[in-house]
Amino acid sequence: MSGKQVSRRQLLAGTAALGSVFAAAGLTGCGGTASAASARDIAFWHLLSGGDGIKMQAMISAANGANPGFKVHPTVLAWGPPYYTKLAMASAGGRPPELAIMHASRVPGYAPGGLIDPWDMSLLAEYGVTAESFAPRIWDKSQHGGQVFSIALDSHPFVMFYNTDIAGTAGMLGANGQLQEVGSPQDFLAMAREMQKVTQAHGLSFGYLGSGSQMWRLFYTLYKQHGADMELTPGQPMKVDRDAAVESLEFMASLFDDTVAAKSGDIGTGIAEFARGGSGMLFSGVWELPTFKKADLPVDAATIPTLYGTPASYADSHSFVLPRQLNVDDEKRRDVYKFVSDILKGSLSWAEAGHIPAYQPIVQSQAYRDLTPQIHYANAADIIAYDPEAWFSGSGSDWQTYFAENVQNVLLGRDKAADGWDAFVRRTNTLLSRPNPV
């Protein structure tokens, strides 16, 4: 060793000195927060990004400002499996946040396993939120096994956006300035072709490639329009109306002929095409509305046309759930109830992001009625259909991925609809036959 090198002793001394510096810094850090620590800290996880995330942050800030007793700290995680995996693991490991957002359709995978706690409706009533605050379909969905496990913030159906300029040029607008109603698959295709003549590109945009969620949203809308049901009971084969399913898939496949809609488009491509006027209509979730508003597109919206007799629309709800705590801190839990009631009462700003508020006093307010095009699809709340319940179904679930695996080739015209559907049913039946992990 040369004399210039640091000896072990010097190194240790140096490390110790550095350590004390960091410790001191840490202490001042603590002191800093301690001075403002009269407010209780509430951890809140959600999966809302983009425009939704900005709106949610504003709502959280407003609630924090109005309640000096607590401070809600949001943690935003990526939509889909990353979020649900982390939430389940945090709850199972005993370190969950005090409050989380979950899709109502995912609750059946969490409630039976004890990952979330039921809500105490009498406590929530103290803050002015009761069963009557919700539309019947949404309220029904918040229950599981006779208890209330989720408090819905919204319902967000799959809808149809349309470009009023293009629809007008194609002669498809009614006297009220809204799109004419069509009542059959043929009429819809004809309308899309008229719009294609205007855009010279496509009549309809629908991005689906690689996205089980997108394929499922449209499929389930069409399937439910047949008035058909779907039941998933562990230990039994899937109960489903095969003819309705196959007919829905065949109709979907018929859209992708490069005239009605692009043969191969993913979500991003579909939205981009519609936003630049490359098509007259777009099937998408209501959450896409701010994008088009921002792009100054002449956009209106409606529920997806009833093509098979029964009005229906796939939807889910962003809902508040209480991840199970090892030890419930009563004060914090009370804060959580207050926070949730504040957010519900302030959900007009959530409606601006496109969602249909779950809290009825907002929906019935004049301010909401003045929101267009939101009010044009507000009727969806009465016709929404949530996913069939099972521990493996729901938004962002593997089940939707399995749907894509078996159905994408049908939509691309490579497989027969019946074959794709039967393969999906087989996959589902395998899941139903396996041990139930929740």
Add this chain to the structure above:
Amino acid sequence: MSSLATSESAEQAPSLPGQPRRNPSRNNQPGKSPSSTAQSSPRRTRDNLNGWGFAAPFLAFFLVFLVWPLLYGLYMSLTGKSLTGANDSLIGLANYAEALADADMWHSLGNTLYFTVISTVPLVLVALVMAGLVNVGLPAQWLWRLSYFAPYLLASTVVSLFFSWMYNPQLGLINDALAKIGLPKVGWLNDPNVAMWAIVIATLWWTVGFNFLLYLAAMQNIPAQHYEAASLDGAGAWRQFFSITLPQLTPTTVMIVLLQILASLKIFDQVYQMTAGGPSGSTRPVVEYIFETGFTGYRLGYSAAISYIFFGLIVAVSVMQFFITRRRSA
């Protein structure tokens, strides 16, 4: 770079500087390590203690983060443990029986093996060609080395995003280029027959630089005299490549192939981010299936059983590697 090459020839040249010396207490040949013979017994005990002391942090890590999870995972694979904490009773080999009868497990395992085969070949050959091109003495060597190796430094998310855009059927660069020369559009990530190849191409671009560096280092270690002698004898460039370069590279090639096989078997990131296993499950590797059954499907015990089946496969490959390299050096 040269240290990579010396580690290859470590068997022949144990006394190279930088190489770890053999443990003197095990290698009791007088003269080779004079200090060991002079040591008294208490001194040796103290050295041993010091040795354990230095090894302790690593050993603790090894035990806590490798051995314990390994044993716990094995135990878990014999239970019906779920992520929600439900049913963690012992169920014997039921998970293994279910896994062996699970078509999706076999399919994903098949995908992993398919990917390993079709990725290893180009990842070795292209690396060899690239190293050969740089080694012949192109000007601005640093630039070639940098541009061949740079992609390796990117995170898998970056690479996946980047290629997802290029592969986009409507807006992607690649289909745009194909259209310009009059070829039909390809559903790079949407066609079950093409998707795996698309991922191989992305992986090749991303990771070939590492093998390239290993090859380049080995090539630059081949004594120049061999080539001089060969050219005096009238051997041309191809002859020299096949009779000198390739044989001299054999140890490197064996190492690269085996490292590459092990790396390819672990494929997960790119697939998960580019296709999530689709279309039609055609790219889902077994690691993704393990992740799905365990973390999004909650069935930790079952997922652990599949992990152990896959673990067995990797051990088999590693044992093969051990025998191949031992036979070579014998």
